[in-house]
Amino acid sequence: MSAMQKKDTSVYAYLEKPSMVDFPKRFAAVFFISGCGFHCGFCHNAQLMAKKQAGLSREKVEAACAKFKKDWVNGAVITGGEPTGASDLPEIISLFKNQYGFAVKLDTNGSNPKMLEKCIANVDYVAMDVKSGFSLYPEFVGFSDIAKLRESIRLIREQARDYEFRTTVIETIHTDEQMLEVAEIVKGSKRYAMQAFLPRDELPDEKYRTLPRTTAARLKELETLVAGCADEILLRGA
Numbered sequence: 001m002s003a004m005q006k007k008d009t010s011v012y013a014y015l016e017k018p019s020m021v022d023f024p025k026r027f028a029a030v031f032f033i034s035g036c037g038f039h040c041g042f043c044h045n046a047q048l049m050a051k052k053q054a055g056l057s058r059e060k061v062e063a064a065c066a067k068f069k070k071d072w073v074n075g076a077v078i079t080g081g082e083p084t085g086a087s088d089l090p091e092i093i094s095l096f097k098n099q100y101g102f103a104v105k106l107d108t109n110g111s112n113p114k115m116l117e118k119c120i121a122n123v124d125y126v127a128m129d130v131k132s133g134f135s136l137y138p139e140f141v142g143f144s145d146i147a148k149l150r151e152s153i154r155l156i157r158e159q160a161r162d163y164e165f166r167t168t169v170i171e172t173i174h175t176d177e178q179m180l181e182v183a184e185i186v187k188g189s190k191r192y193a194m195q196a197f198l199p200r201d202e203l204p205d206e207k208y209r210t211l212p213r214t215t216a217a218r219l220k221e222l223e224t225l226v227a228g229c230a231d232e233i234l235l236r237g238a
């Protein structure tokens with residue numbers, strides 16, 4: 001009997017309604033894993049961020065999968081929190097992919113290349129956040145083991161079936177200098193996405209709650225600034 005059959009899964013919750021926007025070209029169910037070692041003051045899933053919380057039983061996750069399957073879902077997004085912190089992530093991926101036939105997209109902050117390496121062959125799309133230039137990581141997101149991030153980037157580039165690196169652009173943080181550092185990090189990649197920051201009252205650090213939404217003009221400006229860093233550059237929310 002596998003670990004996942006004996007105890008609850010690390011899936012903390014899922015969206016009732018499938019998503020058309022979280023997995024390119026897929027109608028996808030979105031599953032959340034709790035716990036994350038980063039401390040992003042702008043985190044949109046702050047209730048999942050800090051510590052690991054009790055997960056759903058395998059029966060509940062399977063019941064959700066069966067319902068999604070009936071509703072023509074053909075993809076599963078595993079997000080967080082940080083999914084690579086879950087010891088049963090390979091089994092969760094296998095459940096979605098091998099038992100229900102969903103293509104699997106894995107969202108990661110890149111902090112656990114060992115777990116990423118275990119999973120990557122069974123994942124169809126990896127989206128890794130590059131939060132800022134690495135020089136700002138300790139202050140901006142509270143993480144300083146940059147070697148792990150570099151290793152995740154290497155693995156994704158060399159082994160992922162399909163992938164993107166992405167940055168949520170906060171105008172006061174993501175200066176031209178920072179974005180040139182990011183462009184250097186993702187240089188030579190297949191796809192790089194920049195997405196608009198949306199302020200919300202629930203953000204964990206109140207200094208981000210009242211910042212303006214990223215303008216379309218700034219995203220377009222950055223598209224020109226980082227041009228050539230990836231084969232494809234995407235703007236989201238522009």
Ligand code: SF4
Pocket residue numbers: 036037038039040042043044045046049080081082109141
């Ligand atoms: S890495 Fe993602 S889940 Fe973790 S704190 Fe940052 S935004 Fe939140």
